[in-house]
Amino acid sequence: MQTVILDQQQLNSHYGLLTVASPQLASAQPGQWAMLHHGLGNDPFLRSRAWIIATNRSSTATLALDLHDPLLATIARMPKASELDVLGPLGRPLSSDGQKATLLIAEGNAIYSMLFYAQRISETGAPVLLLASASDELRVPPFVLPAEIEYLATSDDVLDLLESSGKLDSPLVWANRLLAAGSIDLANRLSQRIRRERYAWQQGFASFIVDQAYPCGIGMCGACWQNTRQQPKLLCSHGPALDLRELS
Ligand code: FES
Structure with a gap:
């Protein structure tokens, strides 16, 4: 699935945030992740995991990038409007039902x-x-x-x-x-x-x-x-x- 990079933000020396346009990722639930591929190499199986940390429920999702992962560090340097190959959302969602402490x-x-x-x-x-x-x-x-x-x-x-x-x-x-x-x-x-x-x-x-x-x-x-x-x-x-x- 192709997505488009909307924004990038560095949080600290180890992590950055990536926001992409993707209705599919916007439907993600807590506990899910996506496998990202920067599209620059030839190996379609070479992907890295990024946790989904927020969505707007309709069109965008924000993911956390581990900048010590070479592939994710490469993605963190890609300019806005770049296309990004993404697999996801993956994983069993966590239930957030009920008003529990x-x-x-x-x-x-x-x-x-x-x-x-x-x-x-x-x-x-x-x-x-x-x-x-x-x-x-x-x-x-x-x-x-x-x-x-x-x-x-x-x-x-x-x-x-x-x-x-x-x-x-x-x-x-x-x-x-x-x-x-x-x-x-x-x-x-x-x-x-x-x-x-x-x-x-x-x-x-x-x-x-x-x-x-x-x-x-x-x-x-x-x-x-x-x-x-x-x-x-x-x-x-x-x-x-x-x-x-x-x-x-
Ligand atoms: S990460 Fe490959 S089987 Fe779980």
């Missing part, structure tokens, strides 16, 4: 996988608390986030922020819904905290996006197998989000 926990650049979700949840009027870890220069600037959400960031362990939200209850008790993104180590430590702090861990309470590259993004290459309690799953086909209890 929502806790988001992001480790490093995995935050880009949940920005669209944060936007849609805040549009429902539900309270959202976002805890994120990143060094100062790689932190997502607040203007990218909905103004309504509470956003705390640290350059240390993101789970340390569970102690500093200012809420009367622990955020893990306050929340009716949790989405986290990051390493398997974070998934394991978060599971331990939930089991320790919550009276009950209901089915569907906590989802987790494993921060991993998707070389093909369409279930073909087998590079994104993830062990779970039942059987291994392809993250790009079954995810991006899996139930946290499946992982740890």
Whole structure:
């Protein structure tokens, strides 16, 4: 599918934003991504993943570009009005139904996988608390986030922020819904905290996006197998989000 570049914006030394004209991508839901190809080489399979972080629901979509990915860095230098070959939206959408108090926990650049979700949840009027870890220069600037959400960031362990939200209850008790993104180590430590702090861990309470590259993004290459309690799953086909209890 051909799209047209409308705008580019650098967020920090590692990430940029790309806005394209595309009714198809504008229909994307939170949790989805697109596979981009700059059209300059001969290999149509050489694509890189970019998380969709916003749409206007009718004609445009904004994606986050990892500038350390050579292909995406090339796209970030393409001028406005250039054509861009895009596959997507891909991935199973995350449900943002219901006005539930929502806790988001992001480790490093995995935050880009949940920005669209944060936007849609805040549009429902539900309270959202976002805890994120990143060094100062790689932190997502607040203007990218909905103004309504509470956003705390640290350059240390993101789970340390569970102690500093200012809420009367622990955020893990306050929340009716949790989405986290990051390493398997974070998934394991978060599971331990939930089991320790919550009276009950209901089915569907906590989802987790494993921060991993998707070389093909369409279930073909087998590079994104993830062990779970039942059987291994392809993250790009079954995810991006899996139930946290499946992982740890
Ligand atoms: S990224 Fe290729 S199978 Fe998932």
